Amino acid sequence: MARSRAQLPIEVEGSATQPLGMPAADFLRDYWQKKPLLIRNAFPGFVSPIEPEDLAGLACEDTALSRLIQHDRGRDAWKVRHGPFREEEFPGLGDRDWTLLVQDVDKWDADIAALLPKFDFLPRWRIDDVMVSFAATGGSVGAHVDQYDVFLLQAQGHRRWQIDAGDAPPLHFRKDVEIKLLQRFNPTHDWILAPGDMLYLPPGVPHHGIAEDPCLTYSVGMRAPAAVELLGDFVDALAAETDDGPRYVDPDLAPAKDAHEIDGAAMQRVAAALDALRTDDPERLGDWFGRFITLYRSAGQAMPGDDARSRIEIEWDLQQGHVLHRHPWTRMAWRRAGRGARLYAAGQAHALPVRDARAIAAAPTLDGAAYAQLSDSGRDAVYDLLQGGHYHLVEPEDDPQ
Structure with a gap:
């Protein structure tokens, strides 16, 4: 007999083979956008590929999106600053009650990006970014609510998470702070997460995370x-x-009854x-959405490079072991269109065979063998994208793979 949503567990045990603690189809049916879920050991033995010092260094970059949130407990006052920051600022922050958040870390760090295939039960174009936060002991961003799905993976240290999973939580915001914090927060659940634990929250669930000790948390957020x-x-x-x-x-x-009236006719x-x-044309609608969603909320963009080599030279390099790496800011997706497909890359559209569109969208890198498997139109598209800066050619000795 099927259980009601209220009877479903809110805490489950994960494993290396089932990070959600259940088949993905069960999670999507019972929890996705319906009910929070804490998965203990979603990533057993997880070791963060980056350290707090790495995150601080990234927050000093001009093109990184970063924030620093400090909480004065005595006055319950909150201060928010936006990066880039100077390295010498961090030692003076003290050892309590501050949080550093950096967006789009998956675009900067290949090891962070390597986590995303674990979420391939979702359409990749639905995933926005991996935000990484470091919190000193007691650090928090306050009780708040998000309007998108998020997976909160504990990467280092311990964080206490409280959520309000009630049916009608209060959602009024404080007016005395510059961030959207809840006036009232009545937690129904209270957990401490260790490395490898993961909390899933649907949109609209109030939550509050507080660092029990210095900790790193990865937030895999959705695009909504x-x-x-x-x-x-x-x-x-x-x-x-x-x-x-x-x-x-x-x-x-017809003759106006009142020259000043905007009538029903x-x-x-x-x-x-x-x-x-x-428009009722599904192709026109689909083409617009493919362009839109591969550009939506992109904090950076690829720019054409200075490589003026001809296509024949590029293809020769691929045959000699060079590899094409997709620009980290270039989002790709594809859809079926007529008898073929349309590949979307950072707002551009390319008409391709389905096999090519699927292969290019799924591959962050293309070596000579993968390139050779593409049709003429597929290779045309890749070369056009290379010219636009959406790929760069990496020599064999420089290829991290």
Whole structure:
């Protein structure tokens, strides 16, 4: 007999073969966007590939997105600063009540990016980034709520997590701080996570994490564009593709009863004019979304390089053991279109055979053998992307793989 959601466990044991503590299909059916879940030993024996010093160094980079949040417990006051920071700032922060957060660490560190295939039960284009936070003892960002799914993997040290899994938690925000903290927080569950433990939170679940000791936490966050963002971008795309031809027209106009009134018939004509922008074409809609989602919330972008070598030279290098590495900021996805497919890369679209689109989207690197397996159109697309800076060619001795 199927159990109700209230009867489902909120804490399970994971393993190396089942990081979710259950088959992915069961997790998606019972927990995804429905119910929080704590997975003990989701990553047994986990050892963080980066140290707090590495994170601090990254927060000093001009192009990294970083924040420093400090809490004055005596006054319950919060201070937020944005990077880049200077190295000499960190020793003066003390050993309590501060947190350093850095976004998109998976774009900077290949070992962090190597965690993402563990989440391949989700569409990769749904995954936004891996944010890494270091918290000194007592460090926190306060009780808050997110509007997207997140997996919180404990990487070093111990963090206490409290959540409110009630049916109607209070969601009013404090007005005396510059970050969106909850006025009231009534936890229903209280856990301490050790390295390898992972907490999944659906959107809208209030939560509060406090460092029990100096700790690192990885946040694998999802991409959840608001409906207004989707609508705004879609309308902009339609408007850019539509000429000035369709206009408001009223060939059925009758003598006005009141020259100053906007009557019901006028509003029907307005709706008809707007319908000219609306599309029921699934290909047009799919093409827009593929471009949109591979650009959405990207903090960086690839730029064309200075390599002016010809295609024949590039292909010769691949035959000699060079490898094409995808730029870490270049997001890719694909979809079926007609009898073929469309590959989307950082807002660009390429018409390809399904086999090519699937292979290119899934491969962070392409060696000579993988490149040779592509069709002519697939190789054309890869070369175009290389010219745009979305790949760079790595010599065999420099290839980390």
